[in-house]
Amino acid sequence: MITNSTTNLKELLAKDEQFLSNALYRVFHIVAERGEGPYLYSTDGIKYLDLTCGIGVTQLGHCHPEVIRAAKDQLDKLVHISCVTHHTLNITLAEKLSRILPGKINNTFFCNSGAEAVDGAIKFSRRINKGRPNIISFRGAFHGRTLxxxxxxxxxxxxxxxxxxxxxxxxxxxxxxxxxxKEPEKEASRVLESIEKLFKSSLPPDSVSAMIIEPVIGEGGYIPSPLKPVNFLRELRKICDKNGIMLICDEVQSGIGRTGKWFAVEHYDIEPDIITMAKGLGNGLPIGGFSAQKEKMSEMLPGSHGSTFGGNPVSCAAAIKTLEVIERDKILDYVSKTGSELIKHLEGELSTKGGSAFDGKSKANVRGFGFMIGIELFSKDIAEKVIQECFKEKILILSAGVEQNIIRFIPPLNIERDLLFNATDKIIGIINKT
Ligand SMILES: Cc1ncc(COP(=O)(O)O)c(C=O)c1O
Structure with missing residues (x-):
């Protein structure tokens, strides 16, 4: 191990503990110094393969040179202006997004984070559906840390x-x-019926302004909502249409190419009323947003919502470049194809004798789209052991799920195939012997 005397690990961790809030949880007790593509380098000179992407953020890997160049160029021109004047960068980004957002969604409000995007979307739904105080959200969902x-x-x-x-x-x-x-084919109908029952028993639908759902649940365990035999999101869309409820799809984690499509709702072929996004949009620079059709968004009067830093020129420059590179390098096709191969590979190689949970028969409990893949293990203890063993191999991976027993794959979208599969084989080996 190379130890840099000025950045002694123990000293840094002691100062971290003294000066940083205890509320800030860290998975690995190393100190990151530099990132390059799929690799992260710690202050003690160790190189890690980062399959976490800073929790699904650095879609193009750490410090993608073109994104960094775009942000640096913008730093020299204009860093901040807030709502004092218009600026070109948020206009360009919003126009670009309107071309990749599903259906007729073509209008965006920019903020700094996923939680802010969600807050804005909820406020927006209440403005549209005036006098309807209720919201429906889903068990196991994560929508951020604001109140x-x-x-x-x-x-x-x-x-x-x-x-x-x-x-x-x-x-x-x-x-x-x-x-x-348990009866997977009945799961979508069971939940849809329970919503209808709720409407009849205690929650009049005309009191509900919005439903908010992650098309693929993220922190709650990388669970795609059912597609077959019932397309759950399409049925939810119908319920919302029937009752004048706005459907908000929270794509903070699943959006911006993560699932092999720009937005995960495309797998379900639906258009929500509102989409939230953040994480992958700026490839590491803080930016989020919520988008809807212009006609509806116009009901938010100037000043009815706002943000000092939201959509700042530097983050917008990074986001524009991120979208350009994903498009230019045909990364969505790559993620879609490679993700499907990865799932098949995991299903084929995970052994019933190791730590992975099976479907009761022979198929390992692996699910997801693109590079948003979850592997269910028997317990949190096993997941922790697997993560620690991977760490010893210099591979960073994370868990997810209410029980924290899901290993999640969120590699950079442009990671080389061989690198990804070699790392996956190491992880499979570790799971199989845990
Ligand atoms: C689906 C979803 N929504 C919202 C958030 C909150 O985003 P942020 O941490 O940027 O506020 C997250 C973060 O993990 C998320 O996964």
Whole structure:
């Protein structure tokens, strides 16, 4: 191990503990110094293969040279202007997004993070559906750490404990999980019926302004909502249309190419009323947003929502370049094809004798789209052991799920195939002997 005397690991961690809030959880107790593509370098000179992407953010790998160039060039021109004047970068980015957003969605409000995007989307839905105080969210979902995001989330008890009273009007219903081994073909219908029952028994639909759902649940365990035999999101769309409820798809984690499409809702062939995004948009620079059709968005009067830093020129420059590179290098096709191969490979190689959970027969419990893949293990303990063994091999991976027993694959979208499969084989080996 190379130890740099000025950045002694123990000293840094001691200062970290002294000066940084204890609330800030860290998975690995190393200190990151530099990132390049799929690799992360710590202050003690160790090179790690980063399959976490800073939790699904650096879609094009760390410090992608073209994204960094675009941000640096913009730093020399204009860093900040807020709402004092218009600026070209957020206009260009919003126009670019309108071309890749599903259906007729063509208008965007920019903010700095996923939670802010979610908060804005909820406020927007209440403005559209005036006098309807209620919202429906799904069990196991994660929508961020603001009070609104916290109120909508239910992926971990710790995230909510002692923060009451949370936002009122939030009704949490089951998220359809077809990966429990229990009657997967009936799961979508079971949840849809439970929503209809809720409407009839205690929650009049005309009191609900919006439903918010992650098309592929992220922090809650990398669970795609059912597509077959029932397209759950399409049925949800119908319920929303029938009752004048806005459908918000939270694509903060699943958006910007993560699932092999620009947005995960494309797998379900639906158009939500509102899409939220953040994480991958700026390839590491902070930017988020919520988008809808112009006609509806126009009901948010100037000044009815805002942000000092949201959509700042530097983050917008990075985001424009990120989208350009994904498009130019045909990265969506690559992610889609390679992701399917990766899932098949995992299913084929994971052994019933190791730590991975099976579907009761022979198929390992692996699910996802593109490079948003979850592998279910038997327990949190096993997942922790696997993560620690991978760490010893200099591979960074994360867990997810209410039980924290899911290993999640979120590699950079442009990672080389051989590198990805070699690392995957190491991870499979570790899971099989854990
Ligand atoms: C689906 C989803 N929504 C919202 C958020 C919150 O995003 P942020 O941490 O940028 O506020 C996250 C973060 O993980 C997320 O996965």
């Amino acid at each position: 609104c995001g916290t109120s909508l989330s239910s992926s971990k008890e710790l995230h909510r404990k002692y923060y009451d009273p949370l936002l009122s009007g939030i009704n949490i219903v089951d998220y359809p999980n077809c990966y429990t081994g």
